[in-house]
Amino acid sequence: MKPRKNDAPTGRAALLRKRVRPVEFLAEYIIKAVSFVSFAVIILIFIFVFREAAPLFYQSEHHAAAEEVAQETYGDDSADQSAAPAKEKASVDNAGAESPATFQNLAGTEWQPVSSKPKFGLLPLMLGSFKVTMISVLIAAPIAVFVALFTSFFAPKWLQQILKPTVEFLSGFPSVVIGFFALVEIATLFQNLFGYEYRLNAFVGGVALSLAVIPIIYTVTDDALSAIPSYMTEASLALGATRWQTALFVVLPAATPGIFAAVLLGIGRAFGETMIVLMATGNAALMSLDIFQPVRTMSATIGAEMAEVVFGDTHYNVLFLIGSILFLFTFALNAVAEFYVRARLMKRFGGSA
Amino acid sequence: MLSTVTTAGVRPKLSTKNLNLFYGSKQALNDISVNMPEHRVTALIGPSGCGKSTFLRSLNRMNDLIANVKVTGSVFVGDVDIYGERIDVVELRKRVGMIFQKSNPFPKSIYDNVAYGPRINGVRVKRVLDEIVERSLRRAALWEEVSGDLKKSGLALSGGQQQRLCIARALAVDPEVLLMDEPASALDPIATAKIEELMYELKENYTIVIVTHNMQQAARVSDYTAFFYMGKLIEYDETKRLFTTPKQKQTEEYITGRFG
Numbered sequence: 001m002k003p004r005k006n007d008a009p010t011g012r013a014a015l016l017r018k019r020v021r022p023v024e025f026l027a028e029y030i031i032k033a034v035s036f037v038s039f040a041v042i043i044l045i046f047i048f049v050f051r052e053a054a055p056l057f058y059q060s061e062h063h064a065a066a067e068e069v070a071q072e073t074y075g076d077d078s079a080d081q082s083a084a085p086a087k088e089k090a091s092v093d094n095a096g097a098e099s100p101a102t103f104q105n106l107a108g109t110e111w112q113p114v115s116s117k118p119k120f121g122l123l124p125l126m127l128g129s130f131k132v133t134m135i136s137v138l139i140a141a142p143i144a145v146f147v148a149l150f151t152s153f154f155a156p157k158w159l160q161q162i163l164k165p166t167v168e169f170l171s172g173f174p175s176v177v178i179g180f181f182a183l184v185e186i187a188t189l190f191q192n193l194f195g196y197e198y199r200l201n202a203f204v205g206g207v208a209l210s211l212a213v214i215p216i217i218y219t220v221t222d223d224a225l226s227a228i229p230s231y232m233t234e235a236s237l238a239l240g241a242t243r244w245q246t247a248l249f250v251v252l253p254a255a256t257p258g259i260f261a262a263v264l265l266g267i268g269r270a271f272g273e274t275m276i277v278l279m280a281t282g283n284a285a286l287m288s289l290d291i292f293q294p295v296r297t298m299s300a301t302i303g304a305e306m307a308e309v310v311f312g313d314t315h316y317n318v319l320f321l322i323g324s325i326l327f328l329f330t331f332a333l334n335a336v337a338e339f340y341v342r343a344r345l346m347k348r349f350g351g352s353a
Numbered sequence: 354m355l356s357t358v359t360t361a362g363v364r365p366k367l368s369t370k371n372l373n374l375f376y377g378s379k380q381a382l383n384d385i386s387v388n389m390p391e392h393r394v395t396a397l398i399g400p401s402g403c404g405k406s407t408f409l410r411s412l413n414r415m416n417d418l419i420a421n422v423k424v425t426g427s428v429f430v431g432d433v434d435i436y437g438e439r440i441d442v443v444e445l446r447k448r449v450g451m452i453f454q455k456s457n458p459f460p461k462s463i464y465d466n467v468a469y470g471p472r473i474n475g476v477r478v479k480r481v482l483d484e485i486v487e488r489s490l491r492r493a494a495l496w497e498e499v500s501g502d503l504k505k506s507g508l509a510l511s512g513g514q515q516q517r518l519c520i521a522r523a524l525a526v527d528p529e530v531l532l533m534d535e536p537a538s539a540l541d542p543i544a545t546a547k548i549e550e551l552m553y554e555l556k557e558n559y560t561i562v563i564v565t566h567n568m569q570q571a572a573r574v575s576d577y578t579a580f581f582y583m584g585k586l587i588e589y590d591e592t593k594r595l596f597t598t599p600k601q602k603q604t605e606e607y608i609t610g611r612f613g
Contacts, residue, residue, distance in 0.1 A: 254460050
């Protein structure tokens, strides 16, 4: 029998010869490695943040360590020339002082981390974060949801093709640019408009922040709305409902879990956003419910102070504690958005969504 | 075709005159003129893609929802041309209800599903809504099965029950005409039989147009049958006559199963 040109085995032989396909093998492992690495990095950040906050909870051991590294400040003090020497002095004092970060101190209403008697009251920072987040989400959520409704149900195709990318483009906008815009333009405009006392305050920060939050809520809401099957809207229209009635009474209720998720993600973004609030809120740690007072948020506190804090100091640990709180909060929000909402959606559409 | 139909004693509820429909440049309906009598069931049959669903959807202007659809000719509901200039499409769809192939209850309770139509029409009084819901569910032959638990989600019902819920929902806005787009194609034989029985009862009060793939079904439930092929109305006649003595060769070939 003449040997075949291509001597690859055929039939039964081909089936029984298990081949190694190097490219596929490689591709599979590279993908596995990459996903594992990104997962590991997240876990490591997680551990790092908590580890740095941990000494607060066993102060005695921490103090010895703190003294050793007390002089080893890092970052520069160019940002605020007048405050820098005071801070340097205070942190040296701190190291020797008795444990300043008791629970009572942390639950206080004053945030004066750099002073001879440092006060690490987290309440004004939490209140600040809460205020700015609420303002921004209360502004952003209705706008984002209505724009999403408009683009997915009412806008003609050409307008939809302009609006959708434009709003989504906003999410890629550098937050420092939004912050700068708020600092220079929005703040002045609003002060002229409303005539309040402080130029930079929670309201200005919230409005600026809503610019960053809108695209997030919009994108997720838009996905939720387009997941509503067309036969649902058709059913409503065939009953003689107008488009608006259909949108309000059928589409929105059916998309509620998705919109809820969108708002949660928006809250997460607003809560963690640093640069915009750092630039536009005035950064005074006040305990006030007035939205026209300056505020200092948790994220802005970390952003402003981390570079100037004494490494290993109580202040440093407290900043990491704030970081942990931020982290846990956004993590919880995302988890709820993901699991709870998905379960709800599944239930609504009987597993078909 | 029109002249061959004896609609003696019944006036036409729906009629079309030289109806043409285009999807972009593709013509989906070609010069269709037909009279569908009041309080009768008219079946539309024909192979897939022959235009029967398109025709049905042009009767309450559901085709308006699709981009690039162009319609010429007229469709009369009663004596009003629904493609005329001053037609309120929303009002039209209240009068000409539609049942879809895939049962599509809202993700709401049974009660809220049926009450949806009256509510968007401004009915707010609980007692009135209760009455409408009960009457509609009774007419859709679903009341006995669900009256105990109207708060249950409409999606928790079986396929056949869901379809009857959709019928009840359509009846709740008090339409004059019911358009049914293969309402039983996704149902088992028992649920199908129920829907067919229901249609027989409903034609007392409503004019029904049904699209069906199932020729036995057309023969069972309809009084008149229209056979569509390639966007054209090939033959339209009383169901009995169309199935026993079709005049066109294509009709005969289709109903005897030689193509389609």
